[in-house]
Amino acid sequence: MTRPDPRQTAAMSAALSGAVDLSALKARAEAANRAPAPAPGGAAQAAPAQGDGSFVIHVTEEMFQAEVIERSTQVPVIVDLWAEWCEPCKQLSPVLERLAQAANGAWILAKVDVDASPRIAQAFGVQSIPTVVAIAGGQPVEAFAGVQPEPQIKQWLASLLDALRDRLPGIREAEAGAVETEPEPEVEDPRFVAAETAFENGAFEEAATAYQKILDAEPANEQARAALAQVKFLARAEAADPSVVVRADTSPEDIDAQLAAADVELAGQLVEKAFERLLGAIRRTSGADRDRVRTHLVDLFGLFSADDPSVAKARRDLASALY
Incomplete structure (x- = not known):
C-alpha cells in the first residue's frame, strides 16, 4: 500500500x-x-x-x-x-x-x-x-x-x-x-498493482521501474508521478546512514553528505531543517554542485502539495539564493 x-x-x-x-x-x-x-x-x-x-x-x-x-x-x-x-x-x-x-x-x-x-x-x-x-x-x-x-x-x-x-x-x-449484498469486484489497474506489490516488499528499484513505465505510456498520469517520487525518496532515505547528518554538519563542503542528510531529516519530519540545509548548500556553491543541490531540493518539493507553506517559503528562499 x-x-x-x-x-x-x-x-x-x-x-x-x-x-x-x-x-x-x-x-x-x-x-x-x-x-x-x-x-x-x-x-x-x-x-x-x-x-x-x-x-x-x-x-x-x-x-x-x-x-x-x-x-x-x-x-x-x-x-x-x-x-x-x-x-x-x-x-x-x-x-x-x-x-x-x-x-x-x-x-x-x-x-x-x-x-x-x-x-x-x-x-x-x-x-x-x-x-x-x-x-x-x-x-x-x-x-x-x-x-x-x-x-x-x-x-x-x-x-x-x-x-x-x-x-x-x-x-x-x-x-x-x-x-x-455481494459487492462487485473492484477492477484494479494491474500496472499499479505490480508497482505497489514491489513497493510493499521493499523492492524500491522494481517499483520505480514499474511506475516509470506507466509514465512513459501516460506522461500526464499524476498518480504514477507522485508514487514514483515517493518511491525514489524512500529508497534514498532508507539507504542513508543516520550518522550522515553529523558528517554533513562538520563538512559543509561535502555535497553528497548534504543531500543524504536532507533526506534523513525530511524522513524524520524535520522538513524546514532539510530545506534550509540544501538552501545553505546552494548559497555556498556554484556551477555543477549548485545545480545538483538545486535539483535535489526541487525533487523534495514534489513530495508535497503545491500550496504547502513550507514549500512556498523554501521556493522564495531558493529564488533569492539563485538570483
Whole structure:
C-alpha cells in the first residue's frame, strides 16, 4: 500500500480545524428555501441531488445545508472541490466516485464545481484544486489537496471511518447493509498493482521501474508521478546512514553528505531543517554542485502539495539564493 503523507493531511486538517465558518452557506441555503419557486420558464432549478449514483451528489450553494451539513450528522460527507478545466480533478474525481459507490453509503461524495459555487470554495479557504474535505457533524474534520494514489485515499477514508464510527450512526448501518449484498469486484489497474506489490516488499528499484513505465505510456498520469517520487525518496532515505547528518554538519563542503542528510531529516519530519540545509548548500556553491543541490531540493518539493507553506517559503528562499 502506498504510504500516506501525514504532513500534508495534518497541515490541511489543522488549518481547517475550528477555522471554517459554514454559517454563511447555511444562511444562504435557508434564504433560498424560503424564496418562492420560480415560475415555469423562469430561472433554472438547482441541480438534482443525485448525480452519478445514489452515493454521489452534485451540490450547489443552495443545497449545501441539506445535502452536506445535515447529511453529515449521519455519515461523513466527502466534499470534492473541482472544476471542468482542472486536469488533475479529472483523474481524482473518478476514483472518489468509484470508492463512494463501493462504500454503500458509509460516506457520501458531494461534488462541488468551484466555478458554479465559488462561495463554498471560499468558505473552506481553498487555494488550489482538487481539494477534498471531510465533513462530520456539520464541521470539517480532515482534508487533503492534489491528486493522491488510490491506496492512499483508501487508507485516509478507512482511518476517517474508524474515528467516526461511534459518533455517526449511519456508518455502521451502511456497513451492515453492505455485508448482505455481494459487492462487485473492484477492477484494479494491474500496472499499479505490480508497482505497489514491489513497493510493499521493499523492492524500491522494481517499483520505480514499474511506475516509470506507466509514465512513459501516460506522461500526464499524476498518480504514477507522485508514487514514483515517493518511491525514489524512500529508497534514498532508507539507504542513508543516520550518522550522515553529523558528517554533513562538520563538512559543509561535502555535497553528497548534504543531500543524504536532507533526506534523513525530511524522513524524520524535520522538513524546514532539510530545506534550509540544501538552501545553505546552494548559497555556498556554484556551477555543477549548485545545480545538483538545486535539483535535489526541487525533487523534495514534489513530495508535497503545491500550496504547502513550507514549500512556498523554501521556493522564495531558493529564488533569492539563485538570483
